[in-house]
Amino acid sequence: MRLSRTEDGACERPPHHRGTELMLYLDTLPKGGHAVIEKVEQRAPLDPIATRLGELGFVPGEAVQVVATGPMGKDPIAVRLGTSRFALRRGEAARVGLRTVS
Amino acid sequence: MSATTSPQTPASPLHIALVGNPNCGKTSLFNQLTGSRQKVANYAGVTVERKEGFFTTPNGRAIRVLDLPGAYSLDSTSPDEDVTRDVCLGCHRTEPRPEMLVAVISATNLRLHLRFLLELKQLGLPVIVALNMMDEARRHGLQIDAAGLQADLGMPIVPVVSLNRAGVMPLLQRLDLSLPAPPVPLPAGLDPHMEVRRLLATYVVDPAAGTDRLTDRLDRVFLHPVWGPIILLIVLFVMFQTVFAWAQPLMDGLGSGISIFGEIVLKPVPGGVLHSLLADGVLAGAGTVIVFLPQILILFLWILALEESGYLPRAAFLLDRLMALAGLSGRSFIPLLSSFACAIPGIMAARTIQNPRDRLVTILIAPLMTCSARLPVYTLLIGAFVPHRSVLGIFGLQGLVLFGLYAVAIVSGVIAARIMTRGVKSEEHPLLLELPSYRRPNLRSLALGLWQRAVMFLSRVGTIIVSLNVLLWALSSFPLPPAGAPGPAIDYSLAGRIGHLMQWVFAPIGFNWQICVSLIPGLAAREVAVSSLATVYAIGATDEGAADRLLPLLSTQWSMATAFSLLAWYVYAPQCISTLAVMRRETGSIKTVLWAAAYLFGLAYLAAFLTYHITRVLTGAA
Numbered sequence: 001m002r003l004s005r006t007e008d009g010a011c012e013r014p015p016h017h018r019g020t021e022l023m024l025y026l027d028t029l030p031k032g033g034h035a036v037i038e039k040v041e042q043r044a045p046l047d048p049i050a051t052r053l054g055e056l057g058f059v060p061g062e063a064v065q066v067v068a069t070g071p072m073g074k075d076p077i078a079v080r081l082g083t084s085r086f087a088l089r090r091g092e093a094a095r096v097g098l099r100t101v102s
Numbered sequence: 103m104s105a106t107t108s109p110q111t112p113a114s115p116l117h118i119a120l121v122g123n124p125n126c127g128k129t130s131l132f133n134q135l136t137g138s139r140q141k142v143a144n145y146a147g148v149t150v151e152r153k154e155g156f157f158t159t160p161n162g163r164a165i166r167v168l169d170l171p172g173a174y175s176l177d178s179t180s181p182d183e184d185v186t187r188d189v190c191l192g193c194h195r196t197e198p199r200p201e202m203l204v205a206v207i208s209a210t211n212l213r214l215h216l217r218f219l220l221e222l223k224q225l226g227l228p229v230i231v232a233l234n235m236m237d238e239a240r241r242h243g244l245q246i247d248a249a250g251l252q253a254d255l256g257m258p259i260v261p262v263v264s265l266n267r268a269g270v271m272p273l274l275q276r277l278d279l280s281l282p283a284p285p286v287p288l289p290a291g292l293d294p295h296m297e298v299r300r301l302l303a304t305y306v307v308d309p310a311a312g313t314d315r316l317t318d319r320l321d322r323v324f325l326h327p328v329w330g331p332i333i334l335l336i337v338l339f340v341m342f343q344t345v346f347a348w349a350q351p352l353m354d355g356l357g358s359g360i361s362i363f364g365e366i367v368l369k370p371v372p373g374g375v376l377h378s379l380l381a382d383g384v385l386a387g388a389g390t391v392i393v394f395l396p397q398i399l400i401l402f403l404w405i406l407a408l409e410e411s412g413y414l415p416r417a418a419f420l421l422d423r424l425m426a427l428a429g430l431s432g433r434s435f436i437p438l439l440s441s442f443a444c445a446i447p448g449i450m451a452a453r454t455i456q457n458p459r460d461r462l463v464t465i466l467i468a469p470l471m472t473c474s475a476r477l478p479v480y481t482l483l484i485g486a487f488v489p490h491r492s493v494l495g496i497f498g499l500q501g502l503v504l505f506g507l508y509a510v511a512i513v514s515g516v517i518a519a520r521i522m523t524r525g526v527k528s529e530e531h532p533l534l535l536e537l538p539s540y541r542r543p544n545l546r547s548l549a550l551g552l553w554q555r556a557v558m559f560l561s562r563v564g565t566i567i568v569s570l571n572v573l574l575w576a577l578s579s580f581p582l583p584p585a586g587a588p589g590p591a592i593d594y595s596l597a598g599r600i601g602h603l604m605q606w607v608f609a610p611i612g613f614n615w616q617i618c619v620s621l622i623p624g625l626a627a628r629e630v631a632v633s634s635l636a637t638v639y640a641i642g643a644t645d646e647g648a649a650d651r652l653l654p655l656l657s658t659q660w661s662m663a664t665a666f667s668l669l670a671w672y673v674y675a676p677q678c679i680s681t682l683a684v685m686r687r688e689t690g691s692i693k694t695v696l697w698a699a700a701y702l703f704g705l706a707y708l709a710a711f712l713t714y715h716i717t718r719v720l721t722g723a724a
Contacts, residue, residue: 048179048532049532049534051177051179052174052175052179052532052534053534054295055174055175055177055217055218056174056214056534056536057213057214057217057295059295061299067318067321067322067325068321068322068325068326068327068330068419069327070327070419070420070422070423071327071328071330071331071420071423072423072424073423074327075422075423076419076422076423076533078321078325078419078537080318082213082214083210083211083212083213083214083314084211084213084214084536085317085321085536085537085538086534086535086536086537087415087418087419087422087533087534087535087536087537088533088534089422089426089532089533092532092533092534
């Protein structure tokens with residue numbers, strides 16, 4: 001499991017440090033993994049996808065769990081957020097920064 | 103403006119709108135309230151379905167209700183949500199602002215739906231909250247203090263179960279009372295998410311965290327990386343088996359029923375022009391329309407049931423990666439697959455695609471998926487020109503060519519979609535698809551949905567198809583040939599003349615005048631081209647064995663280059679007026695239809711041109 005995303009946007013978005021930990025993003029959360037949302041990043045000013053994620057309830061403090069991954073390239077992923085479930089492409093999930101819960 | 107003071111006379115029904123998130127049960131509530139008293143159309147200028155209905159409350163109050171498209175927010179991201187926002191704000195071009203909103207929220211998904219409800223609170227319109235799916239919430243062990251929530255929100259809440267008549271009575275009774283006062287907007291700067299959290303913590307007792315265990319268990323199977331795709335394949339296989347196998351006898355039965363009906367009705371009509379108009383124009387046209395119905399209804403029964411059960415979004419999830427190759431999302435798969443049976447139900451099935459750009463691109467490439475009507479033409483030409491021999495010992499050459507025609511069409515469709523979706527990175531193309539809880543499909547909703555599709559197809563598309571058929575009949579029949587003229591009658595008609603004129607356009611792709619003439623009646627339906635070729639070659643089109651007798655004739659009279667060129671033409675050409683008619687109906691834009699026809703004709707001409715000249719070189723004719 002990768003803890004930081006390096007294959008795209010590494011220069012515009014360096015690994016985010018929280019204490020000594022690297023920030024984990026929803027697209028790298030393994031299947032079955034639980035986490036709590038830390039923040040939703042805007043990729044552009046007024047990023048419509050980030051806005052929509054917020055409206056769907058992806059807001060700091062909410063618990064998420066990856067319940068399934070797509071059969072091809074593990075994309076998209078199915079995420080449970082409270083009582084609702086959403087399918088997200090990895091690019092969308094990469095906006096959601098997490099803190100893990102043990 | 104305050105709707106509470108607006109005059110209520112029996113003559114002007116109360117105008118309300120249903121608003122809510124997707125999957126809140128809004129449509130089944132609408133169906134339950136209005137029954138069959140619904141009008142389904144499109145909003146002016148956009149491909150968004152407009153559903154309006156009428157009903158009367160127990161005390162006799164007449165109500166006109168608009169079922170607004172499902173939305174997650176008034177901060178819209180799609181034309182569907184644009185409509186909902188504009189109507190709610192009262193700034194829609196053609197739609198007046200409703201006097202009151204009925205906000206539908208699902209008790210099983212309060213966290214998501216309450217947030218949208220708080221947005222609706224800001225509008226200054228009276229709102230009644232229909233708290234739906236209370237039965238399901240209770241089964242999950244969810245306890246909601248509706249009275250407390252109602253007082254806190256400042257909006258009346260009525261619990262409803264939209265699956266049966268008794269379940270919507272509380273809402274009907276509430277509608278008999280006077281309109282509530284518009285709720286007080288939230289103070290500025292208050293985070294709606296925090297407010298939702300507070301409401302949930304205060305008014306909802308939720309021992310099992312509202313988890314739908316059944317959906318979790320089903321998803322472990324249906325979304326499994328191995329079992330998921332296998333189950334999907336089985337579902338699709340059974341689905342298309344029924345579309346082909348069940349529809350065929352019905353279509354044959356309807357077809358012969360219409361011809362028997364025609365014979366009986368037209369018996370007293372003397373032979374001649376009137377008889378020909380009624381038989382070959384009107385009845386043949388109506389026959390074309392009605393014959394499509396079984397396929398459309400069976401396909402839609404499946405799609406509606408899969409959608410209602412919650413499986414369709416899962417199929418989209420499993421197929422998303424595959425469709426991303428074409429720049430589309432998983433939602434486009436079923437409409438495109440259906441188009442292999444016939445583009446007409448396929449294009450109608452594109453309604454299930456929420457993203458409007460995806461929907462348009464899917465509609466535009468649907469005619470490239472090889473429909474079953476092309477098979478007679480392919481079979482005839484392959485039989486006449488491709489030698490019957492085996493390749494590598496196991497494959498028949500004829501079968502390989504047929505496979506190649508399908509493959510070329512699919513690859514072209516993917517490329518065309520890629521070009522139309524260019525500039526949109528697949529990563530940035532939002533999927534963000536809600537996977538609702540699984541539920542048993544409601545029979546009443548299925549029946550209403552099927553009924554609406556049937557009426558829509560017969561009334562709106564059917565009329566266009568019949569009129570165009572009559573027009574084509576007239577073109578192919580007039581002027582009548584002079585008495586005792588040699589050659590087929592169609593050669594003297596307007597269509598014949600146009601066919602001859604077309605030849606200078608089509609000569610570079612190797613078409614002779616007989617092909618050009620047969621292309622015109624072939625516009626009515628692709629397979630008609632075979633019988634019209636038979637007419638042009640004067641061997642009697644009505645003959646059952648027309649194709650068998652055409653086959654040796656064509657193989658001696660046409661060059662191989664011409665035959666292959668016609669095959670290439672048929673892969674692309676929008677040779678089907680009915681498809682264009684349903685495209686017009688579904689997109690509401692004649693410009694889109696013209697554009698689609700232009701790009702498909704362009705592709706067809708280019709492909710036929712290349713095929714013709716390459717084959718000429720290869721066969722040594724050039």
